[in-house]
Amino acid sequence: MNREQLLEISDWVLGKTKHGELVQGFVETVDSLRGIAKVYVVKCDNENTVGKIVTIPLQWLERMSTGTFDDLESLHDLIDLSLLIRDKAWFLELAAKAEAVRDSATEVQTGKARHFSVRNRLGTSAIWEQ
Numbered sequence: 057m058n059r060e061q062l063l064e065i066s067d068w069v070l071g072k073t074k075h076g077e078l079v080q081g082f083v084e085t086v087d088s089l090r091g092i093a094k095v096y097v098v099k100c101d102n103e104n105t106v107g108k109i110v111t112i113p114l115q116w117l118e119r120m121s122t123g124t125f126d127d128l129e130s131l132h133d134l135i136d137l138s139l140l141i142r143d144k145a146w147f148l149e150l151a152a153k154a155e156a157v158r159d160s161a162t163e164v165q166t167g168k169a170r171h172f173s174v175r176n177r178l179g180t181s182a183i184w185e186q
Contacts, residue, residue, distance in 0.1 A: 062086075063093055063119060071095060071117040073110050077102045080120070084109055093117060128157050 063069065067083045080099040087093070091114050097105050125134060131154040138147040 062088070063114065063117065068120040068122075069093070069095060069117045070120055071112045073105070073112060073116075075102075077105055079105065079110065079112070086114075088114070091115070126153075126157065128154060128161070131157060 063083050063086050065083055065085065069081065069083060071079050073079060078101050079095060079097045081095045081097040084094040084096050092111050093114055094109050094111050095117070096109050097107065100106050125131060131150055135147060135150045135154065138150055
């Protein structure tokens with residue numbers, strides 16, 4: 057990590073342990089003098105590491121971008137939540153947003169680029185084909 061991207065407690069990060077495990081979690085503590093962070097592991101390719109706190113050098117960590125919930129799958133999950141808590145205004149807002157995302161996806165598919173989603177060890181990643 058460079059100095060402009062200093063980690064703070066509670067930042068969500070992707071990283072690699074000294075044993076080569078790919079981890080996803082949030083920062084518990086940062087020791088900038090020693091160049092390490094303690095990360096609570098939420099996802100890992102080694103299931104025994106999930107739920108544990110691991111120490112990882114700062115240069116092996118990458119801050120995760122904050123989600124905007126703009127993909128259709130996330131919007132459907134939020135719509136389910138809005139129905140569960142009976143929030144009509146939020147449901148209508150999310151339904152309109154989901155329809156707009158669906159319409160824009162249709163435009164992209166009829167245009168040049170096609171979007172594919174691939175599941176990897178730590179979640180879903182997007183692949184664009186020209």
